[in-house]
Amino acid sequence: MNVLEFTTLVGIVSAAAGFLGALTGLGGGVVITPALVLLLGVDLHYAIGATLVSVIATSSGAASAYVREGFSNIRIGMFLEIATTVGAVCGAHAAAKISPGALGIVFGVVLMYSSWLSIRRRPAPHPDAPPDPLATRLRLDGAYPTPQGLKPYKVSGVKTGFSLMFVAGTLSGLLGIGSGAVKVIAMDQAMRLPFKVSTTTSNFMIGVTAAASAGVYWSRGYIDPGLTMPVVLGVLAGSVLGARQLAEASSRILRWVFAAVVGALAIEMIYNGLTGKL
């Protein structure tokens, strides 16, 4: 296989991942690294570096639209980014120390979880929890647009949310993923934000989190231009197409397809990690 064929193949795989990621709302990053490693035999470190860069691209691209629509809460995002960026630097630092096998196993477990998340039913809207005084002091409470006009909301569980964000950042730096799933849990379940505010603010934060670890990966020589180019361009193209196709009717089937693909990758990742093939 020459460079031209390899680049085309990586571009197609990345576009497919970006497309599915945008349709299911889970992001494509979590699929690309295992696909590159398992299907194309790319070294895990190179795959993580390239994926991390593509995560910045899709997150920033999508965030530019959400921010203008007024869903993302920038104060919440900024405040929680302290936790995610510090976590990301720690994670990127740890990635160099951990053996590829162990890294593969952690990756597999995260994939398993993503697979489950994509097929479970979205939890029912949560009952109101007591607002957190810390949220008032930090002016985190906000309002978001609904068809009936701006709807205000209060924020709870600031400390729990902040701690979970550190975990999200660490996973992001360790595995080169956006870890949007953990971010949404922190904001949706712990801080009790409206679902749309959680997902868009999470998306807004992913770019900054990924940039924090990308710096470490870049200066350590994990980001290869020849591999990163088709990954970034493929994922961007796929996610732009995916965002335009957001048809609810077919998304149920797509979620199952996504879950099956991710589940299979998870098992293979863990198996390869255990048998020392990574």
Add this chain to the structure above:
Amino acid sequence: MISDQKVDNIIGSLLRFGVILAATVVALGGAWYLIRHGFAHPSYHAFVGEPSDLRSLDGILGGIRTLHARSIIQLGVLLLIATPVARVAFSVAAFAMQRDRTYVVITLVVLAVLLFSLAGYGGK
């Protein structure tokens, strides 16, 4: 006083501009890379790490002067990494204009972590 809505709009435009610019540079460098090296054989099976001229800004700029395709792509990658950093830097200014001292400090902490990691102190 600058309103939150206006800040949101500027941040949105900043992000969009950064991504489009970075993707264009990556695509141009990528096309040149394929023209130059399309029939070579890639090797990503074993990790060797990038040469030092692709790991520093000086090295990349030097490579661009000699039209080195991989350096052009790497510049695009760097622009992409710089996009969220620029967004955070803009937020510092926006919160300062709103005289929101708490958030100026919070945003400066995030900016410091980002610059710290980009400068290569995050661990070698």
